[in-house]
Amino acid sequence: MPAFTETPLIFDIGQDGRANNYFAEGAPLSDFLPLDALRDELPLPDNSELDVVRHFTRLSQKTFSIDTNFYPLGSCTMKYNPRVNDAMANLPALRDLHPLVPDELAQGALAVMWELERSLASLFGMAAFSLNPAAGAHAELTALLIAKKYFKKYGQALTRTTVIVPDTAHGTNPASAAMVGFKVVSLKSDARGRVSVDEIKKAIGSDTAVVMMTNPNTLGLYEDQIKEITDAVHDVGGLMYYDGANANALMGNSRPGDMGFDLMHLNLHKTFSIPHGGGGAGAGPVGVARHLVPFLPMPVVRATNIVSEPEGWKSSDDFTFALDFNREDSIGTMRSFWSNFAHMVRALSYTYANGAEGLTMVSKLAVLNANYIRASVSDLIEIPYDEYNRHEFVASAQAIKRETGVRALDIGKALLDRGYHAPTVYFPLLVPECLMIEPTETESKETLDGFIAAFREILIAARENPQSILDAPLNTVVKRIDETRAARQPDLRWHPPTG
């Protein structure tokens, strides 16, 4: 079968009058509304359903995915997305539920949210979670709004103006801080690739609002002085924020709450196996310690026939639930309706599939897989922090670039030719020519061995025949794309033919 490399735009396929029989023919719109309320024309194509099926099927065949190939993509946790999760999210009672039904008719949905929230609280050592934010970046924004409101409540809004982020932080951290009006201060990592207690003590003071950290950090290293760091920040009255992007490394191992974090977020589309969907929808629950619970966004799910919320998960069977909008200190709401609920169903399904022991093993095997790749390639590429890493590690192509001109980017493109996604490149920023590799726990030793063989072959080819790597990819449907042209002469849409 030939590969369908040419896929015209859907707008160039259809013909007027080639309509599908989804609805009875309707009366003219002008029967119902005055002409000046109506649009003149609707320049969209009519397509036969078969053409639609072929079009999108062919587009899918030109799309790299977990279902087809392996992603060693650092910080993105591209694990298998179990199909039972989708099936549960698509149970008609849950899929077709309108967000404005009265609480008493939505008990099963509220129970899902509550059980997930309670499970997350125990797993990460937080007093409560809000499922409101729509994604990780949205959750960061939520958490910083909580911090701002908290300081306002205690009369420190004008003095607590600074957010500190280590140089290993995700780009969203400073961008989120800026959206809440905080000044961002970057903190240098020490020689061990970690935040040093001495440095943090120098950086913090009475102006410190929040220190944002990940643990393990984006180098895949565990911040072993984390308790000393959070204590120091608390001593000056600041709050500690945990960026949960790397939470797949530490389930059942250690908890942000025990480390001293006051706020955190999770990316359910990473750790809890929700499909990335080509870039969303994600989901980013926010967790908080006891003193910040009143500030959580609205609504929160509350068990109505219980004296106090349990510390962790309890079966919802004996309880009734309500959405609580009556929260004086809340930051408000972050989105149109309550949560990315279908993803809450998926995340709870994943939690039930694993249980506490299973999730603990998930993290251990994620760490094993990452260490296995590191140990299998470290003779051919520099590993700047060569020690046991957690769920991911970084390699540097700096020496290779100096010797051969082959950059991290080129190595990534050469992997595409061999059926593997490129690692995350040029992040974190402090490692030059950085390649960041995270295999996740769902990949087998055989898959990792295949990747290791391809990676080694590329590293050897980079030295023996650098041009073969600089030209990559050659086997993909298109070759390297002129990004400058895309930005200088933006072509962002189809236009109807004129005349």
Place this chain on the structure above:
Amino acid sequence: MYTPHTQRDIEAMLRVVGASSLDELVKVPDAVAIKAPLEVAPALPESELTQRFAGFASRVGATDYVSFLGAGAYRHYVPPVIATLAMRGEFLTAYTPYQAEVSQGYLQAIYEWQSYIALLTGLDVANASVYDGATALAEGAIMAVNATGRKAVLVSRAVHPNYRAVLKTYADGLDLDIDELPYAADGTTDLSTIDAALADQRYAAVVVQTPNIFGAIDALPVGMAEKIKATGTLVIGVVAEALSLAALSTPASWGVDIAVGEGQSFGVSLAYGGPYVGFIACTTEHLRRIPGRLVGKSLDKDGKEAYVLTLQAREQHIRREKATSNICTNQAHCALVATIYLAAMGKTGLRNCASANLKRSRELEKAVTAIDGFTTRFSAPYFNEFAVRVPGGSAKDVLKALQAKGILGGVDLGRWYPELDDTILMTATEVTTDADIAHLVTALSEVRSLAGVH
């Protein structure tokens, strides 16, 4: 656990790593070690897990109810072909298409989504989506603030209250002032005070929604957008019912600079509130201020047409604290669903669907207001939902009585507008049946006689 490791694999891998056990790899200081057992949902085999979730589903009482709910989330017919295509694993399990050479399919689909949104709104460009309608409004307002350097926004009270609430949350972060325009007796935005409001040139944007929260078509009247823009203020148009774009005059035609809205109606499941899909479209002038991702068409090194994420200099992973927004995830998969829906519907399907919405909602209005005591609250023309004043003064009581008869009669507007606690927002779409309307009419007549008693 979805982990493929055998004991033999683990041992072999540990040998390569040079560790004696898994625990050696994940050692943490005593101070942060876990002390008590974790309490999370217990492990179940899949055959029992599915029963557990069937149990959750059975506790959703709303399943068998006749529903007239809308207000920003709509029941529409979704052809099965949409899910068949969208749930293909290549789409569902793809990462963000940064590696363009192996993501041409998804990138093209997003380019088609951007095209559809531009065509539907009449504007020049649209982004790859944002979280939902409310966050689209907040991000649109930030665009206007950045474009004008002004720190206040003037919003119609007839904009969806949840959207305004989110705008307020974001505004608290950015120290923006949000002022409101009242609604008029006919249910549209009251613009009689706008000259005075615009006089001191402090607003970055005026925000109106059409159809608005009362269902009323609320596009700015001819000449108004020009007048607003003459004061250096932008116009933002909100669309919470995307299907209306197939029928009503485009946001561009009545003068918006930025259109924001919710695309849930284009094939996205209600799912108790999400995930949905927000859109932002704007004139070329504001292109470089648009948040989130954009797909552009370019050429590869052999001169072949190719799609790629572009104008990334706006984004957080490049610009960090100087980015236009912190957004990185868009709602790619929901946007894909909407794109497939729009492709399958085509112009004819969308027009017929819009026509059915107009027809059904008018039939509903006629049937309900034929009952003594129920009156149309606002006179402005509407798309597929409208406000009804109920006898007895309490929308809440009427809705409760209907609920006892298996009907979700609509949204109590008193939930958001204390002065409208006698008013229900009722929605009818193409999936509303004659039987649904008849059932409601019978029930309302009975409720009416009950109301007459006290």
